[in-house]
Amino acid sequence: MNPEPLPPEIITYYRQAGEAARLLGGAGQVELARTQEIILRHLPPGRVVLDVGGGPGVYACWLAALGHEVHLIDASPMHVDQARVASGRQPGRELASARVGDARRLERPDASADAVLLLGPLYHLTQQPDRIVALGEARRELKPGGVLFAAGISRFASLFDGLFGGLFRDQAYVAIVERDLTDGQHRNPTSEDYFTTAYFHLPHELAAEVTQAGLTVLELLGVEGPAWLLPDLESRWADPRERERLIWAARSVEREPTLLGLSAHVIVVAQNRR
Numbered sequence: 001m002n003p004e005p006l007p008p009e010i011i012t013y014y015r016q017a018g019e020a021a022r023l024l025g026g027a028g029q030v031e032l033a034r035t036q037e038i039i040l041r042h043l044p045p046g047r048v049v050l051d052v053g054g055g056p057g058v059y060a061c062w063l064a065a066l067g068h069e070v071h072l073i074d075a076s077p078m079h080v081d082q083a084r085v086a087s088g089r090q091p092g093r094e095l096a097s098a099r100v101g102d103a104r105r106l107e108r109p110d111a112s113a114d115a116v117l118l119l120g121p122l123y124h125l126t127q128q129p130d131r132i133v134a135l136g137e138a139r140r141e142l143k144p145g146g147v148l149f150a151a152g153i154s155r156f157a158s159l160f161d162g163l164f165g166g167l168f169r170d171q172a173y174v175a176i177v178e179r180d181l182t183d184g185q186h187r188n189p190t191s192e193d194y195f196t197t198a199y200f201h202l203p204h205e206l207a208a209e210v211t212q213a214g215l216t217v218l219e220l221l222g223v224e225g226p227a228w229l230l231p232d233l234e235s236r237w238a239d240p241r242e243r244e245r246l247i248w249a250a251r252s253v254e255r256e257p258t259l260l261g262l263s264a265h266v267i268v269v270a271q272n273r274r
């Protein structure tokens with residue numbers, strides 16, 4: 001097991017990437033809206049939620065504002081600081097806690113959470129044994145009947161992003177995508193904004209890893225559907241009726257096995273039945 005939660009290139013990437021704003025524009029808006037609707041399907045009010053890899057706290061603060069007791073853990077001290085600032089902006093509905101930590105060693109009591117979010121660590125843990133350990137930690141945290149939301153990046157995300165974004169003019173990008181398609185190991189040796197070290201899952205692989213960690217899969221879902229690829233996404237998202245149509249499109253194909261990998265992200269919803 002790699003003892004360092006975040007390799008240096010991931011730290012450098014997030015220092016420059018502006019993760020706090022990512023979900024507020026472009027395809028991030030689709031990801032946010034759809035992830036929120038998936039979480040709400042399975043999370044009754046007033047629960048204890050652990051957001052592991054919660055980053056700058058967009059989901060954690062939203063859930064705290066809804067009245068949940070939310071604890072955020074992230075490997076990036078910068079993101080934890082940002083989450084604390086965001087939490088401070090919602091007096092009376094702050095995060096219950098926010099601290100630096102590793103998804104593979106949560107250092108919290110067993111069976112203490114109704115829900116665990118793992119929306120990030122699984123794709124930055126590039127080796128399967130590390131991902132199984134992180135999933136096992138999530139399971140240990142969950143009360144019996146508690147629910148896990150675990151996100152992966154689709155094996156085909158960089159292929160579609162490159163096609164629709166005109167990135168294949170750059171031979172370095174072609175090489176990155178070729179490796180992604182071969183073994184899912186995403187590496188970016190360039191200084192371009194082609195994301196950073198990650199593992200891109202085949203959707204069914206993510207579900208298999210969750211099962212291997214002892215959880216029962218309830219749903220395996222494509223998050224964004226086709227909407228994230230639209231060149232005019234920004235203007236269509238700005239129109240409430242059109243936005244609803246884009247979300248409806250994603251919802252319509254969310255469980256279709258042959259289309260799961262079309263989304264940039266897949267989410268497994270799973271339950272701790274022990």
Ligand SMILES: C[S@@+](CC[C@H](N)C(=O)[O-])C[C@H]1O[C@@H](n2cnc3c(N)ncnc32)[C@H](O)[C@@H]1O
Nearest residue numbers: 005053054055074075076102103119120121124
């Ligand atoms: C793309 S961000 C996602 C943030 C947030 N969950 C979201 O969905 O918007 C990925 C986050 O996972 C965190 N992360 C990566 N590996 C981790 C690990 N082993 N333990 C805890 N956090 C980790 C990173 O620091 C980063 O904040």
